[in-house]
Every structure is written in C-alpha cells, then in structure tokens.
Amino acid sequence: MSFNNLDQLYRSVIMDHYKNPRNKGSIENDAVTIDMNNPTCGDRIHLTLKVTDGIVEDAKFDGEGCSISMSSASMMTQLIKGKKIDEALELADIFSKMMMGEDYSDKYDLEDVEALQGVSQFPARIKCATLAWKAMEKGVKE
Template sequence: MSLSKLDQLYRQVILDAASHPKHHGELADATQSVTLKNPSCGDLLTLDLDVRDGVIQDIAFSGSGCTISQASASLMTTQVLHQPVDKALADVQIFSDLIIDGDHPQKDQLGDAAILVGVHQFPARIKCATLAWKALYQALTKGENNDDRDQEY
C-alpha cells in the first residue's frame, strides 16, 4: 500500500472515530470524573470512570471539540476499558511520548490509538490529541470520588 493510501486510511479511521465515538456519554455511578478545557482549540471534555478493585470497569466521555480530540477520546476509552489502573497509566505515558516524539518503542501496546501518531507533525494539535489522556491521568491519580470540574489544560 502506498504511503498516500495509508495516510488516507489513517485519516478515515480518525474521522470515523470522531463521527461515531465509542463510550460517549456519562456514567451515573462514576467513581472519578474530570472536566478539562483546551483553550487553544475550544475543546471541552468530561471523562467519567468507574474504577473498582484497581481496574477500569467502565468509562465514558462527553463534551465537544475538534475531530482529533473526539477521535482520541473514543480510541482512548476503548483502549483502557477493563484495564488495570497501572496499565492504563503506562498507556498514558506511551501515548504522550508518541504524540510528542513521533515514535515510541511500545506504541503497539496502544492498539488503534497509535494511529494518532501523525498529530506529531502538527504541534498546535498535540493538546487536542492528548486532552482525553490527560483527563484519564488526572482521574486515576487523584483518588476515589474525584470531581475536578472545568480545569484548563
């Protein structure tokens, strides 16, 4: 497959993830909830998690934003659902490094989320791609019954 066809395929996957997001909505019984704003793009994302016994039992996101932020949130929620917290936190670090550096030796551990590596070429869009992952990190590192609303990222 030529590079341009592969690039088109990646773009289509990103557009599809944004247009038909998985795990979009709210959790009634969330144990953690974080809302972040990306003032440079106008993205607003609320991430709800149900974490019990050290595992992400359920996850959902809501809000509005650009295609990249919505696709990233959808891909991230699919990636970390039913994962142990430690594995999800490791994925956050791998994703962040991948988006900033353009490569990471463990990028295959991210599943479909690794497709967002192309954002590396557009520094102004890095915050869009990492917004949901930053919310996940904050939710998982601040303990139970976390309810941080309307933070800027």
C-alpha cells in the first residue's frame, strides 16, 4: 500500500472515531474520575474508569476538543478495557514512544491507535493525542 493510501486510511480511522466516538459518556458508580485539559489548545477531557481487582473493567470519556484529541480518547478507551492496570500503563508508555517517533513495542496489537502514528510529525498536536492517555495514567496510579 502506498504512503498516500495509508495516510488516507489513517485519516479515515481518525475521523470515524471523532464522528462516532466509542465509549462516550461516564460511569456513575465507584468510578475513578479524572478531568484534564490542554491549555495550549483548549482540549478538555473527563475520563471515568471502573477498575476492579486491578483490571480496567470499563472506560468512558466526555469532553471537547479537536479530532485528534477526541479520537485518541475513543481509541484509548477501546484498547484498555479488560486490561490489567500494568498493561494499560504499558500501552500508555508505548503510545508515548510512538508519539515521540521512537520505536515502540509490538507486544500488543494497538488496533486503531496506530492511525495516530502520523501525529508524531506535528509536535504541536502531540499534546492533543496524549491528553486522554495522561488522564488514564493519572487515574490508575491514584
């Protein structure tokens, strides 16, 4: 597949998550709640996690922001559901490395998250992509 076709596919995946977000909403009972924002651009996220016996049982988000920020939150919540906390944190580390343009582990199938790989070429957008991930890290560590 040519670079142009791959780029278009990734854009399509990002826009699909932005227009049809997965796990949008909040968890009401016994949920870890994290609110974070990116003052640089105004992106804002409200993340709720239900963690039971060290496993992320459910993850939902709400907020406002650009397509990168909101699609990243949608992809992240999909990817971490059912994962142990240490696996979710490892995925956040892998995502961070991907955003910095570094080689990252292929231990996990990153699924749709790989569509955000091109964001690493736009330093101003990295904070948009990592906002939800930083919120998740903060939440599971508390």
